[in-house]
Amino acid sequence: MTALFAIAPVSMLFGFTAYKADWSIGEIFLVSLLGFSGSGQFAALPLSSSGATFLTILFVSVMINSRYFAISLSCSKKLPPNKLLKIFSSHTLGDEAYAIEQGHNQRAMLIIRFTIFGCWILFGVTGGIVAGLFPNLLPDGINASIPASLVLLFLAISYLKNRPYKSGLITVPKAILGFIVSGFLYYTLGAVYFWIPSVVLLSATYYLLKSRD
Incomplete structure (x- = not known):
């Protein structure tokens, strides 16, 4: 539950800023669904606004998200045997889920991943809707790096405290x-x-x- 409160403002901020950058609600939904990386999604915003090509945005997103390849390998033995479920559960892996799921069984791990993944999408779309209703709620020059960094720092400390020596x-x-x-x-x-x-x-x-x- 703590992680949900942590990712909610970051995801809503992405949806809000993306909508103000002329992204549609559908685009916010698809990027959150297919990308599921706060750093990658926030990096795509200025690239999109500057007129970068799709291949450039895709290349940058892949470079940023490539770290999850290594993270997925470290917990591959916990994944379900079903191939489709294994691929989807690997896709839903994020920093927050990885920090929380350590020491839990497979069922708890999947619940953690799917819950955070679903809430990330939900709050992102909500942020876009709020931006459409209240476009002047936040200043144009707001920087999303501070709240995102604080969330990751909190989760990293929590993971180190709970990790067996x-x-x-x-x-x-x-x-x-x-x-x-x-x-x-x-x-x-x-x-x-x-x-x-x-x-x-x-x-x-x-x-x-x-x-x-």
Whole structure:
């Protein structure tokens, strides 16, 4: 319930600002349904307003959301065996759900993911409707990064408090490996293109290491 109160203003703010940027309610619904990433959706707003092409917006969104590929692999064993349900439950994974669902069984995990996913869409559409009824409710120059950052900070702290203690001897080498691989790809591919190869390569490496344990 706390997470719902946390994501509600962020999602409504996205819907509000998107509607004021000439997005329709249907577009807000579809982007929330298909994207389900606050950072990706907020990043799409200025790109759309500046006249960026669809491929540019799609590329930026994929780069931002690629981190969920690694997160999904870390909890893949909890996913249901049904392929369609597995794909959908992976799609509904977000930062808030991942922080809360740790230590819960499969049923509780799915309830958490689907509830947050549904509420994100609902509040986003609600924000668009409110913008249509009260267009001057918020100033035009409002910045959405502050509330979103506070929500993620709160969830990160909550996750660390609830996470069972594990020895750092295993995580330190992985962190060093991550810095080395990311740094090498950053140097060779540049600041724009290093992100996705880093996520894919490190995710595959960590998955193989985990499967051997």
